Amino acid sequence: MEKKQGFFSALRDEVVRGLSPSRSRARSRSVSPARSNSPMSALTWGRKNLAGGAGGGGGAGGGYYLAQPEQLIGRSGSLRPVMEGPDPDEGGGGSTIGESKRLGSGLGHWVKGQLSRAPSVAATAAYRRNDLRLLLGVMGAPLAPIHVSSSDPLPHLSIKNTPIETSSAQYILQQFTAASGGQKLQNSIKNAYAMGKLKMITSELETATRTVRNRNPSKAETGGFVLWQMNPDMWYVELAVGGSKVRAGCNGKLVWRHTPWLGSHTAKGPVRPLRRGLQGLDPRTTAAMFAEAKCIGEKKVNGEDCFILKLCTDPETLKARSEGPAEIIRHVLFGYFSQKTGLLVHIEDSHLTRIQSNGGETVFWETTYNSSLDDYRQVEGIMIAHSGHSVVTLFRFGEVAMSHTRTKMEESWTIEEVAFNVPGLSLDCFIPPADLKSGSLNESCEYPQEERGKNNALALSAAHRAKVAALENGSFEDHRPVWHTDV
Numbered sequence: 063m064e065k066k067q068g069f070f071s072a073l074r075d076e077v078v079r080g081l082s083p084s085r086s087r088a089r090s091r092s093v094s095p096a097r098s099n100s101p102m103s104a105l106t107w108g109r110k111n112l113a114g115g116a117g118g119g120g121g122a123g124g125g126y127y128l129a130q131p132e133q134l135i136g137r138s139g140s141l142r143p144v145m146e147g148p149d150p151d152e153g154g155g156g157s158t159i160g161e162s163k164r165l166g167s168g169l170g171h172w173v174k175g176q177l178s179r180a181p182s183v184a185a186t187a188a189y190r191r192n193d194l195r196l197l198l199g200v201m202g203a204p205l206a207p208i209h210v211s212s213s214d215p216l217p218h219l220s221i222k223n224t225p226i227e228t229s230s231a232q233y234i235l236q237q238f239t240a241a242s243g244g245q246k247l248q249n250s251i252k253n254a255y256a257m258g259k260l261k262m263i264t265s266e267l268e269t270a271t272r273t274v275r276n277r278n279p280s281k282a283e284t285g286g287f288v289l290w291q292m293n294p295d296m297w298y299v300e301l302a303v304g305g306s307k308v309r310a311g312c313n314g315k316l317v318w319r320h321t322p323w324l325g326s327h328t329a330k331g332p333v334r335p336l337r338r339g340l341q342g343l344d345p346r347t348t349a350a351m352f353a354e355a356k357c358i359g360e361k362k363v364n365g366e367d368c369f370i371l372k373l374c375t376d377p378e379t380l381k382a383r384s385e386g387p388a389e390i391i392r393h394v395l396f397g398y399f400s401q402k403t404g405l406l407v408h409i410e411d412s413h414l415t416r417i418q419s420n421g422g423e424t425v426f427w428e429t430t431y432n433s434s435l436d437d438y439r440q441v442e443g444i445m446i447a448h449s450g451h452s453v454v455t456l457f458r459f460g461e462v463a464m465s466h467t468r469t470k471m472e473e474s475w476t477i478e479e480v481a482f483n484v485p486g487l488s489l490d491c492f493i494p495p496a497d498l499k500s501g502s503l504n505e506s507c508e509y510p511q512e513e514r515g516k517n518n519a520l521a522l523s524a525a526h527r528a529k530v531a532a533l534e535n536g537s538f539e540d541h542r543p544v545w546h547t548d549v
Contacts, residue, residue, distance in 0.1 A: 194283055194304045195323055197262040201454055201473050202301050203310035203319055204431065206340060207375045207393040207411060209332040210350040213294050216245070217353055230357035234369050234399050235349050241404035242345035243444040249346075251444070253292040253487045256343050258477040260285060262303055266470035270463060287475075289338060296492040297336050310336070313492045326498045331383035340409060342435040342447020343477070348406060352397050361398065363408045364434065368398040375413075387418045405445060409433045425460040441480040448477040 216239065219232045239245050263282035267274045285303030298311035310319040317329040340348050355371040362368065375393040384390050391414045398408035412430040419425060431454050435447035456469040 190304075193264050194262075194306055195321075196469070197264065197283060197471055197473075198301065198303060198306060198308045199321065200429065200456060201262060201452065201471060202303075202308040202321075203299055204337045205317065205329065205334040206337050206351055207334070207373065207395050207413070208351070208379055209334050210347065210353070211295055212335075212344070212347045212350060214350050214353070216349055225356075227356040227358065230369075231352065231355045231371050234357060234371060234404075235352055237404040238399055238406065239345070239349050241445065242349075243440075247443050251293075251346070251482045253290070253482070253484055254344070255291075255479070255481045255484050255487075256289045256446075256477060257479040258287055258475050260287060260301075260303070260473055260475040262471065262473045264469065265472050266468075268468040268470075270466050287338075289336070289343065290487065290491060291339065291344065292487060292489075292492065295333060295335075296489070297339065298492050299336055299338060309495075311492055311494065312336075313489075313494060316494065318494045318498055320495055326495045328494075328498065330385050332379060337411070337431070341433050341450055341452075342406065342438070343480075345406075345444065348397075351395070355395075355397070360401075363398050366407060367401045368407060369401060371397040371399065373397075389416045389418075390414070391416055403438075405435075405438055406447075407435055409435070423461055425458065425465075428455075428457040428459075430455045430457075442482050444482065446477065446480050450475055 216235060217232055219229070219236055221229050224232075239248070242248070261282040261284050263276060265276045283304035285301060287299060287301040289297070289299045291297045295314045296312055299309070301308045306322055308319070308321050310317070312318075312333055315333065317333055318326060319329060320326040335344070335347050335351070340351060352371050352373055355373040358370050358372045360367060361370055373395040375395075380390045380393065393411065393413035395411040396409070397406055398410075399405065400407045410430070410432050412428065415427045415429075417425045417427065431452060433450055433452040435450045437448040438445050439448050440446075452473045452475075454471045454473070456471070457466075458468070459466045
C-alpha cells in the first residue's frame, strides 16, 4: 500500500521532478535517451542531439529542442523548469519549430526579461521618491495664514456696538481658552516640546479621464517629528519620513525651511506660526489666530455639534506672500469648536494660487487642508490633542479642461511626549542654518508643475508628470501600493 505523503513532501518531490533534466514531456512522441541528472550533462546532451538533428539524422532522436519557457512568474522573476524533448508539434523530426525554441533561446529570453525589469525597478524607486517629496513638501511644515503673536492678549468680550458674528466668536474663544486650561496657566508657559509619530500616503490621483485610488494603505510612509516652541514667536520642527528629513524654523524675525531637494530658503511674507502647532498642540496661539474671526454658523462634525469660526487673510499679507508669476489670491481658515467641550475638534484652511506661465496660460492651484483632532488629554493642566488625521487636496485647473488634476494626500499622527517649560532651551536652538540662501521661496515652489519657473524644483515637476503617466498606464510593481482605476 502506498504511503501517503505530506503536502510539503509532495511539493518537494514535484519540484525535484520538475527541475530534473531527465524529465520528458508527457506528450512526447519519442523516448529520450538515458541522460545524467547533472544540469551540465543535460546541456551537453541537448547540444549533441541538436547537432545530430541539424545534420539530417532521422528517427525519433533528431530534432530535440528546448521548450520556450513561460513568462516570468509573479514578482519573483523566476522561470518555469526547462524541459527537454522532441517538439510535440512535429512528427518526430520535422522542420516546423512551432511554439518551441532552439537550445539557448530560453536563456536569452530570461536575460532579456531581467534587463527589461531593471528600468521598472528604478522607475518605481523614482516614483516613491517623488511621492515622498510631494508629501513632505505640501504636508511637512505648512504655515498658518496670518501673523499672530502668542503674547497678544485676547480681545475683551464686547456686545455693545459689535456685530453679532464678532461677539459670538469672542465668546467661543473665551470658552475655548477656559476649556484648554485657562489663560493664567497658558501665560505661564515659556516654551514647549512635542514629539510624535506619523504616517503619510498619496491616496488618490484624479485626471480629466480617470481616477486612480490607492487600495493599500499599509504602504504609507512612516516617520516622526519633533517640535520646539519658545516665546516670543520662535519655533523649530524636524520631520524624518521615509529616509528624508525636512526642517523648518522661525527665530521671531524670519521663517526658513530646508529640504534635501531645495536646500535652505526663507519663506515669503510675514512671520507666521506653524500650522502643526494649531492642530491641538498650542491652544494659546490658536486662540490668538482666531481673535479676528467671525462666527458663521454651526455644523455637526463627526457626530458632534460645533460652532464655525472663519478667518480671512488680509490683502496686505496675501500680497507680501506673492512673488513673480505666483499670486496668492485668497487664504481662508475655518475652526470648528465643540459646543459640548469648547475644544477645537476640526480645522480647515484653503488657499488659492494663480500662476502665469511663460506660454501665457493661467494655471490655478487650490490647496485644502482638513484636520480632525482627537484624544484630548491634560498635560500639566493644558488640554492637548494626542492624535489626529489630515486630508490634503491639491487641485490644479486652468483654461484647458483636460489638464485638470486632483491629488489627495493623507496623514495620521499620534503624540508620544509633551512637555512645557523645558530647562536649558535657549535662543541658540532657533538659529537659522548657516547655508540659508538670500532668495526666498513662496508656497508654489512645491507644486508639481513647470509653472513654478526654471529652478531646482523642475526636477520634481518632471518626476510628478512621469508618476501621473505611470499611474494611468498601471505600471506599478507588487511592492508598490495597489491602485484601483475608475474610468
